[in-house]
Amino acid sequence: MDIQAIKQLLADKFDLHMQNQNHYVEAFTHSSYKNENRRKHLVDNERIEFLGDAVLDLQVSRYLYLHYTDMPEGDMSRLRALIVREESLAKRCKECGFDQFLRLGHGEESSGGRTRESLLCDLFESVLGAIYLDLGIDAVEHFLEITIYPKIKSGYFNRQVDAKTALQEELQKNGNIQLDYQLIGEEGPAHDKRFKVAVELDGDIIGEGKGRSKKAAEQAAAQSALDAQRANQADDKH
Amino acid sequence: MDIQAIKQLLADKFDLHMQNQNHYVEAFTHSSYKNENRRKHLVDNERIEFLGDAVLDLQVSRYLYLHYTDMPEGDMSRLRALIVREESLAKRCKECGFDQFLRLGHGEESSGGRTRESLLCDLFESVLGAIYLDLGIDAVEHFLEITIYPKIKSGYFNRQVDAKTALQEELQKNGNIQLDYQLIGEEGPAHDKRFKVAVELDGDIIGEGKGRSKKAAEQAAAQSALDAQRANQADDKH
Incomplete structure (x- = not known):
C-alpha cells in the first residue's frame, strides 16, 4: 500500500x-x-x-x-x-x-x-x-x-426525493387523503411516446405532468402539485 | 414544564x-x-x-x-x-x-x-x-x-444475543452449513415440563440444552455448542 x-x-x-x-x-x-x-x-x-x-x-x-x-x-x-x-x-x-x-x-x-x-x-x-x-x-x-x-x-x-411520496405526506398533515393518478393523454410514436398524467385530490386536479413512462409522468405530476402547494404556503406566510 | x-x-x-x-x-x-x-x-x-x-x-x-x-x-x-x-x-x-x-x-x-x-x-x-x-x-x-x-x-x-443466530454465523465462516435441532427428551408434569434439545451439525451432536419451552431448549443447546466452539478456538490459539 x-x-x-x-x-x-x-x-x-x-x-x-x-x-x-x-x-x-x-x-x-x-x-x-x-x-x-x-x-x-x-x-x-x-x-x-x-x-x-x-x-x-x-x-x-x-x-x-x-x-x-x-x-x-x-x-x-x-x-x-x-x-x-x-x-x-x-x-x-x-x-x-x-x-x-x-x-x-x-x-x-x-x-x-x-x-x-x-x-x-x-x-x-x-x-x-x-x-x-x-x-x-x-x-x-x-x-x-x-x-x-x-x-x-x-x-x-x-x-x-420521490415526489409522489413527498406529496402524499405533505397533504396528509391535515388528515387522511386519497390521491389518484389518471392517465389523461399519450402522444408520439410507439418508440418515442410521451405520457400525460394528472393527479387528483378529492376529484380536483392539483397537478399535471409529462414523461417517457407513466411512472415518470406521475412523478412529474406530483412534483407540479408539490410546487403549487409550496407556493401557496409561501403566500400564506407573507 | x-x-x-x-x-x-x-x-x-x-x-x-x-x-x-x-x-x-x-x-x-x-x-x-x-x-x-x-x-x-x-x-x-x-x-x-x-x-x-x-x-x-x-x-x-x-x-x-x-x-x-x-x-x-x-x-x-x-x-x-x-x-x-x-x-x-x-x-x-x-x-x-x-x-x-x-x-x-x-x-x-x-x-x-x-x-x-x-x-x-x-x-x-x-x-x-x-x-x-x-x-x-x-x-x-x-x-x-x-x-x-x-x-x-x-x-x-x-x-x-440470540445464540442460534450466533452459532449459525460462527460455523458459517467456513462455508455453508446445516444445523438441525432435535427434541431428544421431555420430563416433568404438563404444567412444569422441561424439554431437552440437541443441535446437530452434519449428523454430529455439537451441543445439548434444556428449557421450559422447545425454543428455550434450542437456545440453550446452541449456547452450549457455542461455548464448546469458543473453548476449542481458545485452545487453538495457545
Whole structure:
C-alpha cells in the first residue's frame, strides 16, 4: 500500500494531516486482500467502516438539523438516506480518488471489484472512520464541508426525493387523503411516446405532468402539485 | 414544564450543567402536547430525537470499536442493536427519571402513553440530542459512561444475543452449513415440563440444552455448542 501517496492526497486535497497511519492501512485493506494473505495477520476495513458509517450518519444528521430548521423529521430522514446511500457514497469515493489505493484480492480485482458501488461506498465510510480516529470529529466535519455539504446546499439530493411520496405526506398533515393518478393523454410514436398524467385530490386536479413512462409522468405530476402547494404556503406566510 | 427540576436532575445525577434550556424544552415536548396546543407554536421532540439517535449510534459504535478490538463487524452490529433497541432505551429513560417531566397531550396521557416503550425510548434519545447540542459530544460521552457503558461492560447485553443466530454465523465462516435441532427428551408434569434439545451439525451432536419451552431448549443447546466452539478456538490459539 502506498501510504505516502494517501498521506499526500489527504494533505493536498483536504488539508488533512495524517498522524497515525495504522488507521488508514486498516481503511484501505479490503477483506479479499486479507483473505488472500492470511499469514500476514492483516486487519480489513469492515470494523472501521462500521464506525465511519455512524460518524457520517451523525454529522449529516447534525447538518440537516442545524440548517433545515423547519424540516420535519420524516423529511430529514429521507434526505439523509439519499445522501448516504450506496450509489451516492460510491461517487464521492471516486471523486476523492480513494479507489486507486485500496488493497484488493486478485479474485476481487479481476472480477471488477474496484469499480463496484458497494465496495466503494464501504471504502468511503472506512476512510471517514480513519479520519475520525486519527484526527477527530472536527477533521471529519472539515472533510464533509468539502465533499458532501456543498452538494446538500445545492439541492443535489432534494431533486432525487420521490415526489409522489413527498406529496402524499405533505397533504396528509391535515388528515387522511386519497390521491389518484389518471392517465389523461399519450402522444408520439410507439418508440418515442410521451405520457400525460394528472393527479387528483378529492376529484380536483392539483397537478399535471409529462414523461417517457407513466411512472415518470406521475412523478412529474406530483412534483407540479408539490410546487403549487409550496407556493401557496409561501403566500400564506407573507 | 418544570425546567428547573430537569436542570437539577441533570446536575445532581449526571453532573451536567444546563446552559441553553431551549434544547431541553424541545426534548421534553411530545408531539401530542404540541398538537393540543397549536396556538403556542411549540416545537416537539421528533427532530431532536432524530439527532439524538445518531449521536447514540456513533458513541456506542465508538465504544465497541475501541473496547472489543477483536469483535467482528457483524457481532458489533448485533450488539449495538441490542444496546439501542427500544426496550433497552425505555428502561434507561425510566432509570434516569426523565419520564416524569415529559409534556404529554391529555389523550396520550389517559391512554397510558407515559409508560409506553416507544415514547420513552424517543424521549431518551431526545435528551441525548439536547445534551449534545447544549454541552457537546464530551458531555454525551460522560452521560453514557454513567447510563450505558457500565451495562455493556458487565455483559448485560451480550447475554441477550440470540445464540442460534450466533452459532449459525460462527460455523458459517467456513462455508455453508446445516444445523438441525432435535427434541431428544421431555420430563416433568404438563404444567412444569422441561424439554431437552440437541443441535446437530452434519449428523454430529455439537451441543445439548434444556428449557421450559422447545425454543428455550434450542437456545440453550446452541449456547452450549457455542461455548464448546469458543473453548476449542481458545485452545487453538495457545
